[in-house]
Each structure stands twice: as structure tokens, then as C-alpha cells.
Amino acid sequence: MFSHHEYKLGWGRSKANQAYKALKKLVVYCEVPPCTRLDAITISNVLDTSITPVREALIQLETEKYIVSCGNGYYTQKLEVKKLADHFDFIKMVLTHAFRENLYEHSKFVMLPSWDDYYLISEFLESFCESVAEATKNDRMRHCVHESNIRTRYVRWLDLQRPERLSRLSRIRGDASELLELLDRGDKDGAIANIDRQFSAVINTIPELVLEGNDRAGNTKESWLQTLSSNWAES
DSSP: OOOOGGGSTTGGGSHHHHHHHHHHHHHHTTOSOTTOBOOHHHHHHHHTSOHHHHHHHHHHHHHTTSSEEETTEEEOOOOOHHHHHHHHHHHHHHHHHHHHTTOOOOOTTOOOOOTTOHHHHHHHHHHHHHHHHHHTTOHHHHHHHHHHHHHHHHHHHHHHHSTTHHHHHHHHHHHHHHHHHHHHHTOHHHHHHHHHHHHHHHHHHHHHHHHHHHHHHHTOOSOHHHHHHHHHHHO
16 A cells, blocks of 8 residues: 655655655645646756656655656645545554554553644644554554554644634543543553544544645645745755
């Protein structure tokens, strides 16, 4: 499903990797309208680099299904309800497996984040899921959870931006606190019921979040090439 390009010799220090990370960030956060053609020559001019690393980056992103290729080039995609729901279902499956088999032991020193900071909340939820996946000792499973986190990151951010976010934040905090307490007590059935409730709530909102996300991306007022240039400088 996902290609381990990071293991390619010299990839981490290459211009192709730098272009890959800049483009991937752009796509993950829907900062370019859906169905936009990603022209390698235009991109290489904006990034002031040769066309070869840009082409390598586009090929890698298409291999990983972040973008699609047609006869005349590479294009961004719309958010899709089924794909996002599948990613959330996969993460829930991994957590359920780890809890059922007693593979994960919660540490009492885990600290909950500041609940008025959307990014800290998102980072906490991602790191928690990945630490559970790591406890399975299955590298493939851990990698796939990491990728699913990346692919669902934008809609989770959108979820926390909705008008009812204060009540949503309260529910997230309550569910997370309860889950950590259940794990402390070794109540695996309670923990599994907790994550089933949490993920079901998120999955039920995906159709609305997809509509909002595609609408936002289609009406973005920022130049995506300018944003890409900023991502390049940071990568």
C-alpha cells in the first residue's frame, strides 16, 4: 500500500526528498484546489531547482496515491469519504487488536495536552495511536497507522474548527481521559468500547467534513505555488 522510499540510498538528503516533502505537505493540508495539474516544469521554476527531482517527487507521491496521473501529467485529488473512513477504521482495528491482546500498557506519566490548542490535540491523538501501533511490534502495522494519521490529519483539523468545537473538545478530553483510566485499570473491554465510540463519532462526520474540505480547497485564495515555495524553504 505504501512505498518505503525513505530507505532509498541518499533519499533523505536529496533534492527529490525536499520537493517530495514540500508537495506532500501541500496535498495533505488541501492547500491546492482539487484536480489541479502539478506541472513539473512550473514547479521546478518556482523552487529554482532542476526538473529531475520534481519529477521523482511526483512519481513517489503518485505511487503512494497522494496524487493521480493521467495522460498529460499529475493531478491533485478530492477528499473522498470512503478512503478517509477506511483509514479511520484501520487505526481503530489496530488499537482494538492491541488492547484485546494486552499489547499496550498505558503509562501514568502520559500528559494530556492543552485543550484549547488544536494542533497539540491532534499531535496527542496521533502520537497515542502510533505508540499503540508500535507496541504490536509489527513494523508494517506501525507504518500504516502513521500514514493513515497523515491522510486523515486535515479532516481532523477541520473537525476541531467547527462551530460546536467547544463541546467537541470537551467530549474529546472526556473520552481521552476515560480511555487512559481504563488502560490504567487493565479494562480492555472498556477501552475497546471507548475507542469504538470515539471513532464512530468521527466517521459519522466525515461526509460533512469532506464537503467542507473540498469547498475550502477549491476556493483557496492563497497561491498554491507560493505556499509550495514556503514549504520548500522549510523542508
